[in-house]
Amino acid sequence: MNSWKLGRYPVRYPIVQGGMGVGISLSGLASAVAREGGVGVIAGVGLAWTDSETARFALEDHRKALQAEIQKACEQAPDGIIGVNVMMALSNAEDLMIAAAQAGAHALFLGAGLPLSIPQEVLNFGDRISLVPIVSSGRAARLIRDSWQKKFGRVPDAFVVEGPLAGGHLGFKETEIHSESHSLEVILNDVLSVANEANEANEANEANEANEANEANEANEANRAIGKCSKIPVIAAGGIFTSEDVAKFLAQGATAVQLGTRFVATWECDASQKFKEAFVSSQSQDIEIIPSPVGLPGRAIRSPFLRELALGRRSKVICRYRCLKSCNPATTPYCIARALIAAKRGDFEQGFAFCGANAHRLREIVSVRELMQELTQHLN
Numbered sequence: 001m002n003s004w005k006l007g008r009y010p011v012r013y014p015i016v017q018g019g020m021g022v023g024i025s026l027s028g029l030a031s032a033v034a035r036e037g038g039v040g041v042i043a044g045v046g047l048a049w050t051d052s053e054t055a056r057f058a059l060e061d062h063r064k065a066l067q068a069e070i071q072k073a074c075e076q077a078p079d080g081i082i083g084v085n086v087m088m089a090l091s092n093a094e095d096l097m098i099a100a101a102q103a104g105a106h107a108l109f110l111g112a113g114l115p116l117s118i119p120q121e122v123l124n125f126g127d128r129i130s131l132v133p134i135v136s137s138g139r140a141a142r143l144i145r146d147s148w149q150k151k152f153g154r155v156p157d158a159f160v161v162e163g164p165l166a167g168g169h170l171g172f173k174e175t176e177i178h179s180e181s182h183s184l185e186v187i188l189n190d191v192l193s194v195a196n197e198a199n200e201a202n203e204a205n206e207a208n209e210a211n212e213a214n215e216a217n218e219a220n221e222a223n224r225a226i227g228k229c230s231k232i233p234v235i236a237a238g239g240i241f242t243s244e245d246v247a248k249f250l251a252q253g254a255t256a257v258q259l260g261t262r263f264v265a266t267w268e269c270d271a272s273q274k275f276k277e278a279f280v281s282s283q284s285q286d287i288e289i290i291p292s293p294v295g296l297p298g299r300a301i302r303s304p305f306l307r308e309l310a311l312g313r314r315s316k317v318i319c320r321y322r323c324l325k326s327c328n329p330a331t332t333p334y335c336i337a338r339a340l341i342a343a344k345r346g347d348f349e350q351g352f353a354f355c356g357a358n359a360h361r362l363r364e365i366v367s368v369r370e371l372m373q374e375l376t377q378h379l380n
């Protein structure tokens with residue numbers, strides 16, 4: 001059976017729908033995936049942004065908007081598992097994590113930067129909220145694991161390992177994106193080693209506990225202690241497209257897989273029809289790597305906006321949001337918040353859509369149920 005546990009939560013299928021901002025995966029998509037037995041993830045970025053000239057960046061608005069999405073998703077998928085994706089590069093990352101935990105999200109997926117500090121308010125929820133860093137190397141996974149163990153006395157409940165074929169921001173230098181040594185297959189092995197090192201550490205601890213218990217003539221407890229050794233599940237992401245891909249990465253040792261691009265081409269995806277059509281009609285030559293004010297490269301579908309940008313025609317950025325820790329409005333080539341809000345609406349004169357390397361293989365928009373059935377057909 002391919003059912004698994006994300007922290008304390010059982011999940012029927014080893015499929016996670018990756019968080020997609022801005023506004024691409026909200027309660028509609030996340031709840032549909034959760035109802036079908038996968039993990040549905042709401043993207044926490046920019047939920048209160050609007051394209052009005054008087055828009056503000058009020059922390060309270062974002063908190064409330066995120067909590068409303070979580071509540072809606074949980075109502076629409078009462079037995080499902082709902083996660084929230086928080087980009088560490090956001091200036092309100094900590095605030096969003098706390099808001100998500102308070103609203104009852106089952107998991108936090110923490111990407112676009114190393115999640116080395118977790119607010120105490122979130123840690124206080126214990127295992128009621130699973131904490132899942134998104135990494136692109138074994139080195140990052142080890143750093144996070146060791147730092148969490150030392151600072152918080154807990155290890156991640158899972159890792160997402162995202163390879164260079166993924167949509168959105170990529171945790172690689174541009175030169176690494178096309179190199180074999182950074183393929184998902186290679187980095188998955190590296191992260192699996194880190195997850196298994198943790199496994200061995202846990203086993204050793206638990207065996208010690210068991211021995212002590214034995215000495216105290218508590219043999220039954222000792223056996224129970226040995227039996228519950230935990231493993232950090234690893235979730236593979238980036239370019240996964242078919243049920244054969246799913247089966248392949250599970251066979252390599254992943255506990256589950258995370259997909260983004262395929263979930264864009266679903267009726268339940270929260271983006272506009274034009275956004276989805278841009279995916280379905282894209283050709284391989286339309287997909288390119290672009291720089292982003294987040295400080296990481298990203299993969300996107302070519303658009304009139306990106307063409308203008310490549311020609312160096314950029315207008316002065318007036319920053320309304322202060323959304324990124326690292327963005328300098330005086331030097332940034334464009335405002336990513338505005339560009340992504342425009343794209344969600346389907347306005348590619350003013351924006352662009354992030355996409356995975358396999359977006360050009362999409363042919364049609366399907367329901368989440370059909371997609372989940374397709375992806376899980378080769379599983380036991």
Ligand SMILES: Cc1cc2nc3c(=O)[nH]c(=O)nc-3n(C[C@H](O)[C@H](O)[C@H](O)COP(=O)(O)O)c2cc1C
Nearest residue numbers: 018019020021111166167168238239259260261356
């Ligand atoms: C349109 C789009 C938006 C995305 N936005 C985010 C995001 O806000 N935060 C994040 O961590 N990952 C984001 N991602 C990455 C996805 O969560 C997922 O890991 C990735 O798309 C997997 O690769 P695939 O698209 O090839 O399946 C985005 C991906 C896409 C396609």
